[in-house]
Amino acid sequence: MDVMPKWAEVILVPLISLLLAAILSALVILAIGEDPVAAVKLMVSGALGSTYGWGYTLYYATNFMFTGLAVAVAFHAGLFNIGGEGQAMLGGLGVALVCLFIPWPHWTIAVLAAIIGSALFGALWAAIPAYLQAKRGSHIVITTIMFNFIAAAVLNYMLVNILRPAGSMDPATARFPEAVHLPSLHDLLAPFGIAFSKAAPANVSLVVAMIACVLVWLLIWRTPLGLEIRSYGKSQRAARYAGIGSVRITMIAMLISGALAGMMAINNVMGEAERLVLNAVEGAGFIGIAVALMGRSHPVGVFLAAILFGFLYQGGAELALWTSIPRELIVVIQALVILFTGALDNMVRMPLERIFLALRRTSKSKSTPAE
Amino acid sequence: MTMTAPANAPAIELKGISKAFGPVQANKDISIRVMPGTIHGIIGENGAGKSTLMSILYGFYKADAGEILISGQKTEIPDSQAAIAAGIGMVFQHFKLVENFTVLENIILGAEDGGLLKPSLSKARKTLLQLEQEYDLKVDPDAVIEEIGVGMQQRVEILKALYRQANILILDEPTGVLTPSEADQLFRILGRLKDEGKTIILITHKLREIMDITDTVSVMRRGEMTATVKTSETSPEQLAELMVGRKVLLRVDKVPATPGDVVLDVKDLRVVDDQKVERLRGIDLQVRAGEILGIAGVAGNGQSELLEVLGGYADGTGTITLNGQPIELTGAQSDGRSRRARGIAHVPEDRQREGLIMDFTAWENTAFGYHRDAAYQSGMLSNNAAIKAETQAKMDRFDVRPPHPHLAAKNFSGGNQQKIVLAREIERNPDLLLIGQPTRGVDIGAIEFIHQQIVALRDQGKAILLVSVELEEILSLADRVAVMFDGRIMGERMPGQTDEKELGLLMAGVSGDA
Numbered sequence: 106m107d108v109m110p111k112w113a114e115v116i117l118v119p120l121i122s123l124l125l126a127a128i129l130s131a132l133v134i135l136a137i138g139e140d141p142v143a144a145v146k147l148m149v150s151g152a153l154g155s156t157y158g159w160g161y162t163l164y165y166a167t168n169f170m171f172t173g174l175a176v177a178v179a180f181h182a183g184l185f186n187i188g189g190e191g192q193a194m195l196g197g198l199g200v201a202l203v204c205l206f207i208p209w210p211h212w213t214i215a216v217l218a219a220i221i222g223s224a225l226f227g228a229l230w231a232a233i234p235a236y237l238q239a240k241r242g243s244h245i246v247i248t249t250i251m252f253n254f255i256a257a258a259v260l261n262y263m264l265v266n267i268l269r270p271a272g273s274m275d276p277a278t279a280r281f282p283e284a285v286h287l288p289s290l291h292d293l294l295a296p297f298g299i300a301f302s303k304a305a306p307a308n309v310s311l312v313v314a315m316i317a318c319v320l321v322w323l324l325i326w327r328t329p330l331g332l333e334i335r336s337y338g339k340s341q342r343a344a345r346y347a348g349i350g351s352v353r354i355t356m357i358a359m360l361i362s363g364a365l366a367g368m369m370a371i372n373n374v375m376g377e378a379e380r381l382v383l384n385a386v387e388g389a390g391f392i393g394i395a396v397a398l399m400g401r402s403h404p405v406g407v408f409l410a411a412i413l414f415g416f417l418y419q420g421g422a423e424l425a426l427w428t429s430i431p432r433e434l435i436v437v438i439q440a441l442v443i444l445f446t447g448a449l450d451n452m453v454r455m456p457l458e459r460i461f462l463a464l465r466r467t468s469k470s471k472s473t474p475a476e
Numbered sequence: 477m478t479m480t481a482p483a484n485a486p487a488i489e490l491k492g493i494s495k496a497f498g499p500v501q502a503n504k505d506i507s508i509r510v511m512p513g514t515i516h517g518i519i520g521e522n523g524a525g526k527s528t529l530m531s532i533l534y535g536f537y538k539a540d541a542g543e544i545l546i547s548g549q550k551t552e553i554p555d556s557q558a559a560i561a562a563g564i565g566m567v568f569q570h571f572k573l574v575e576n577f578t579v580l581e582n583i584i585l586g587a588e589d590g591g592l593l594k595p596s597l598s599k600a601r602k603t604l605l606q607l608e609q610e611y612d613l614k615v616d617p618d619a620v621i622e623e624i625g626v627g628m629q630q631r632v633e634i635l636k637a638l639y640r641q642a643n644i645l646i647l648d649e650p651t652g653v654l655t656p657s658e659a660d661q662l663f664r665i666l667g668r669l670k671d672e673g674k675t676i677i678l679i680t681h682k683l684r685e686i687m688d689i690t691d692t693v694s695v696m697r698r699g700e701m702t703a704t705v706k707t708s709e710t711s712p713e714q715l716a717e718l719m720v721g722r723k724v725l726l727r728v729d730k731v732p733a734t735p736g737d738v739v740l741d742v743k744d745l746r747v748v749d750d751q752k753v754e755r756l757r758g759i760d761l762q763v764r765a766g767e768i769l770g771i772a773g774v775a776g777n778g779q780s781e782l783l784e785v786l787g788g789y790a791d792g793t794g795t796i797t798l799n800g801q802p803i804e805l806t807g808a809q810s811d812g813r814s815r816r817a818r819g820i821a822h823v824p825e826d827r828q829r830e831g832l833i834m835d836f837t838a839w840e841n842t843a844f845g846y847h848r849d850a851a852y853q854s855g856m857l858s859n860n861a862a863i864k865a866e867t868q869a870k871m872d873r874f875d876v877r878p879p880h881p882h883l884a885a886k887n888f889s890g891g892n893q894q895k896i897v898l899a900r901e902i903e904r905n906p907d908l909l910l911i912g913q914p915t916r917g918v919d920i921g922a923i924e925f926i927h928q929q930i931v932a933l934r935d936q937g938k939a940i941l942l943v944s945v946e947l948e949e950i951l952s953l954a955d956r957v958a959v960m961f962d963g964r965i966m967g968e969r970m971p972g973q974t975d976e977k978e979l980g981l982l983m984a985g986v987s988g989d990a
Contacts, residue, residue, distance in 0.1 A: 323857065327857045327858055328856065328857055328858055329847045329848050329852070329853070329858055331858075332840065332843070332844070332847050332858065333847070335833075335836075336833055336844065339833045339834075339835055339836070340829060340833050340834075342826075342829050342830050343829060343830050343831070343832065343833050343844070345789045345812070345830075346787065346789055346812055346824055346830040346845070347812050347813070347844055347845035347847075348788060348789070348811035348812025348813030348814065348816070348845065349812075350811065462498050
């Protein structure tokens with residue numbers, strides 16, 4: 106039998122990890138002579154205290170949902186896709202091409218086309234490492250991280266030499282036409298009489314990301330393909346026995362993963378910047394790894410973890426703005442959260458399992474006093 | 477020096493040993509006394525706690541309660557160094573040898589006397605020679621481990637223990653990897669050691685070995701010592717009953733086979749592995765409807781490759797036909813799924829790594845391999861409700877305990893895991909069932925049930941190819957026995973007209989028929 110009840114496994118472990126990360130962060134803030142309580146207050150009010158704060162938190166969270174789902178799907182197949190960064194960059198290129206070169210009558214059609222464009226480019230970028238892994242055994246961790254650098258170079262070339270409007274000094278595309286501007290949460294919620302900050306970048310992509318969460322959940326747990334992906338991830342020998350092809354699963358899982366990472370571009374490129382700039386992804390591809398780890402590769406977990414990291418991003422930005430806490434320290438806090446929720450999982454789990462065992466044994470010895 | 481041990485003190489005595497792993501009580505109040513110069517057997521099913529008890533004795537685990545007395549002296553054994561110092565030697569089921577070292581190097585490993593190897597090696601060479609003469613244990617001290625046979629490697633393990641002056645030798649399932657004749661040699665060596673005054677503890681699940689060479693035997697069940705008896709005063713039936721807790725049928729109850737048409741016809745089947753080693757060197761065999769063909773042989777002689785290529789997940793050359801229709805041996809039409817579509821079901825040798833996914837629930841495992849069946853789909857999604865209902869029904873029919881489809885496979889015992897696989901494969905009504913090591917790691921109670929299911933399938937007119945390294949199992953189940961050695965079939969025999977000795981020779985590569 107499993108040692109811990111499911112609720113402890115899913116809720117208690119990450120919560121305690123998070124608490125430990127928070128305590129350690131507080132100590133670090135104390136050590137540099139700032140007040141941790143004030144810092145937390147500032148983070149909470151900055152990220153969650155206004156619709157403006159929420160707008161940013163959810164905007165970041167949308168990015169992390171896409172990249173987190175991307176990592177999670179590959180994880181289920183036992184593949185560690187750390188190329189989300191590059192796949193999201195290429196997704197941006199896909200979105201830019203779709204938005205700039207095709208005259209769209211309305212954003213609703215444009216967003217569908219942009220989803221396809223970004224997913225296609227992201228998937229193609231993941232396809233090459235996937236093929237090398239499936240056919241030649243080149244390790245996917247190495248190839249995907251190398252492809253991040255290649256993606257950056259490709260984007261640089263495209264922006265500087267091809268997509269840059271004539272006369273512009275900025276390595277970025279022209280602004281997308283008015284028709285493809287995505288409605289922000291302000292626009293979406295206004296008809297319902299909900300006032301939402303006009304300046305915040307959260308937009309309709311959040312809805313797309315939430316739909317993606319549901320679809321990924323259906324795919325992984327409710328389809329035969331999902332069973333095959335999970336089987337392959339758990340035991341390649343068992344998958345071979347069942348006739349589940351390793352090349353097929355590696356390719357499919359990575360294509361889906363790359364497509365999800367690429368789709369992040371509809372949020373940051375189409376929804377926020379409304380043009381493609383050089384450093385559009387801003388590390389969201391890597392945060393996706395932490396989000397997937399913390400969310401245990403489950404779409405609900407990914408959704409919650411993405412919001413947490415969105416909070417950390419926005420709260421951190423507020424800290425950097427209003428206190429003398431340096432920006433680097435925000436990164437330290439984020440790193441602590443990743444460390445405790447991802448890497449040091451067993452540090453919390455083991456003692457907790459022991460506590461549950463002890464509890465179970467005492468309740469058992471009460472019923473059988475013969476012990 | 478007046479404190480010498482009393483003359484009739486047991487060589488080793490355990491008093492009230494208990495050990496729990498979490499909620500599992502692996503050993504509960506175990507007490508045994510083993511007199512010097514005897515062979516004591518410990519028998520019990522998988523998970524009965526035998527290995528835990530021996531690990532406590534060898535210092536791998538610390539007992540929660542109880543004490544250990546060596547020659548009447550209370551002894552603490554916190555680690556294996558202490559066990560060696562107390563004169564205990566252990567021969568593990570999986571040998572702990574460095575493959576590319578020589579015999580001599582392996583023997584001194586961990587028992588070197590100083591910074592330079594040379595003096596240790598020459599001292600060991602001398603000692604080895606003495607031991608060889610004393611116990612009739614011949615090995616070449618300069619042979620490299622990976623180049624000598626399994627039986628020889630086991631002798632090196634025994635010599636390692638003796639070199640460390642062990643008086644008490646514990647052997648854990650020592651015959652699992654040996655041919656019958658190698659096992660006989662081992663038993664002769666153990667007899668010799670006993671005559672020289674060594675005390676031997678033999679852990680096994682094979683009743684025959686217990687009856688053959690032990691003086692006394694202890695039976696373990698669910699962590700408890702249920703009985704300790706003199707071997708001469710017991711019988712295999714009684715021991716089996718003590719192990720399982722109820723009467724068991726040791727012989728398989730079956731009527732003679734009535735073979736029909738040839739279902740599986742294999743001609744000149746060859747398989748080359750990744751290292752370019754030819755694992756199957758031209759196999760010819762036939763299995764008819766309504767018969768069980770048993771493949772006997774020592775593990776690693778190509779049986780696994782035979783199952784893999786028939787099951788569709790290794791490439792091969794040659795011709796295979798099923799009911800007269802050819803079967804692809806390479807390419808896209810040669811995988812597990814297309815084999816299943818052709819009516820070949822497969823219970824793989826390694827159920828924990830191939831037949832099941834241990835983290836998956838029982839219902840997911842029940843669909844596994846057949847998960848694309850129309851009955852399991854509704855639209856684009858899996859019809860999980862249908863799969864669960866079917867799993868529940870299968871669990872009831874196959875008496876899987878506990879009958880909970882939502883439980884992960886890893887939470888079932890070996891026997892119940894095997895029942896889940898068997899239910900999945902048998903109830904597909906296949907023309908041919910491939911089944912490897914059907915009762916490995918399965919408790920005696922479940923063995924009986926599994927054997928009955930296999931025979932019942934045969935009686936329905938299905939063809940069954942059975943691979944097992946347990947000769948007893950082959951002899952009692954199969955209607956025809958083929959012996960494999962080094963990727964070839966050495967010969968075929970009828971179970972009623974052969975014995976373990978003849979099969980043992982074939983298993984060792986001594987051909988009966990040219």
